[in-house]
Amino acid sequence: MSPKYVLDPFSEKYAHRTSSMLSSEIRDLLEITARPDIISLAGGLPYTQAFDPQVILRLVSRVLAEDCAASLxxxxxxxxxxxxxxxxxxxxxxxxxxxxxxxxxxxxxxxxxxxxxxxxxxxxxxxxxxxxxxxxxxxxxxxxxxxxxxxxxxxxxxxxxxxxxxxxxxxxxxxxxxxxxxxxxxxxxxxxxxxxxxxxxxxxxxxxxxxxxxxxxxxxxxxxxxxxxxxxxxxxxxxxxxxxxxxxxxxxxxxxxxxxxxxxxxxxxxxxxxxxxxxxxxxxxxxxxxxxxxEDWKGQVSQLVEIYRERRNVLLASLDEFLAELCSWTHPQGGLFVWVTLPAYIHASEMLASAIDAKVAYVPGSGFFPYRGGENCMRLNFSYPEPEVLWEGVKRLSKVIKREVALAKSLGLQGKPAGGRPHGQE
Ligand SMILES: Cc1ncc(COP(=O)(O)O)c(C=O)c1O
The missing domain is CATH 3.40.640.10 (Type I PLP-dependent aspartate aminotransferase-like (Major domain))
Structure with missing residues (x-):
């Protein structure tokens, strides 16, 4: 929704609850990461390319042929x-x-x-x-x-x-x-x-x-x-x-x-x-x-599972290859996401601009806490990017993190936790 108002002329009129309604950091991010030059590990998109358009076309045609009035x-x-x-x-x-x-x-x-x-x-x-x-x-x-x-x-x-x-x-x-x-x-x-x-x-x-x-x-x-x-x-x-x-x-x-x-x-x-x-x-x-x-929906789910398993494996292998010394992460047995914990002094929200500069995106952890927490964490998605893209994405990310670590060392900030701002008050 643009342009964004600096001063909202209607601010007196809104219900109190709107003050606690937050724009999702992820949705805002998706706008930026839709740029084709950026590798986005930020979204949570299922891999719908795995579906055969002909199957969907057949279903849509049947609904319209057999049950058009009720479907409208x-x-x-x-x-x-x-x-x-x-x-x-x-x-x-x-x-x-x-x-x-x-x-x-x-x-x-x-x-x-x-x-x-x-x-x-x-x-x-x-x-x-x-x-x-x-x-x-x-x-x-x-x-x-x-x-x-x-x-x-x-x-x-x-x-x-x-x-x-x-x-x-x-x-x-x-x-x-x-x-x-x-x-x-x-x-x-x-x-x-x-x-x-x-x-x-x-x-x-x-x-x-x-x-x-x-x-x-x-x-x-x-x-x-x-x-x-x-x-x-x-x-x-x-x-x-x-x-x-x-x-x-x-x-x-x-x-x-x-x-x-x-x-x-x-x-x-x-x-x-x-x-x-x-x-x-x-x-x-x-x-x-x-x-x-x-349709063979169970077969389709099995196919998705195969695709996601391979991508999860690639993501975990690339984290091992590039970030083993610096970060820790979860090992999901399914689903779409890995949660990465960075050194305590790195603020993932603040690092995001450098990451986007390096053409890779993630979701900073703090967005997943109601008030504060997760400042040195990030969520990575593996369901959508192709395996070689995931590998390259983590490679780029590792360079950004290593630069951040070097900077913190030179400024003597390593003892200081990233700390946190209350959710939504950036
Ligand atoms: C945990 C969880 N609940 C609910 C939803 C929303 O799903 P839906 O697309 O069905 O609204 C999501 C979507 O990512 C989710 O991750």
């Missing part, structure tokens, strides 16, 4: 019934039983997050997230003005001792967290998967402190190694609200996600859906339904 029409707010059945099949693929009446279709999982925020969060309410966490979720939550408690993660997911301490402290003040938000599989941005034991323990803790659990699972089927771990929803339907999406296994452009939840919650979500956009596109729901009912 409004549809039920809870979703197109045949698609809802297909979505339960997708959940079954991950061992999660679900009936069509247990879910509503949304315009992407992002809309589900927005609705969850809308129906649960009063200003000042407490909610729990992982630290770091998905920026789109944080931005939805923050616009409803909660206090977010961001719980650090280790290689098994959210650190439960920290979670318990936080919930205990709240309880001592007579307060409770409304929900715990987690991305248990191949987390965005950290690439971490919550272990089986941690999942059971998280649910026990949620039970003890009377919290709902919001399980956001866009990447679960994109596993390259290791054994599948049960979804939280499959372990406890009574308090887990589950978000699914077709964005990572079929198309982000169709804008189809869903929320499975206990029925009282589902009723409130449906009211939110009706007031937001009446229904998700009848047209894309029909295309998606045909795709999952009649």
């Amino acid at each position: 029409q409004y549809g039920p707010s809870d979703g197109f019934a045949p698609l809802k059945r297909s979505l339960t099949e997708i959940m079954r693929e991950e061992g999660t039983p679900c009936l069509p009446e247990d879910l509503i279709v949304t315009s992407g999982a992002q809309q589900g997050l927005e609705f969850i925020s809308k129906i649960f969060i009063n200003p000042g309410d407490h909610i729990i997230t992982e630290a770091p966490s998905y920026v789109g979720a944080l931005n939805s939550f923050l616009s409803y003005q909660p206090q977010i408690h961001a719980i650090p993660m280790d290689e098994e997911g959210m650190v439960l001792a920290e979670l318990r301490n936080t919930l205990q402290r709240l309880e001592e003040r007579g307060e409770r967290a409304k929900f715990i938000y987690t991305i248990p599989n191949f987390q965005n941005p950290a690439g971490i998967t919550m272990s089986r034991d941690r999942r059971y323990a998280l649910l026990e803790t949620a039970e003890e402190f009377d919290c709902l659990v919001v399980e956001d699972n866009p990447y679960g089927l994109l596993r390259f190694e290791g054994d599948p771990v049960p979804t939280l929803r499959s372990l406890d339907e009574s308090k887990v609200i589950y978000l699914g999406t077709l964005s990572k296994i079929f198309s982000a452009g169709m804008r189809i996600g869903w929320v499975a939840a206990p029925h009282p919650v589902l009723e409130k979500l449906l009211l939110a859906k009706q007031s937001a956009d009446l229904c998700t596109s009848s047209f894309t729901q029909r295309i998606a339904h045909l795709y999952f009912a009649e």
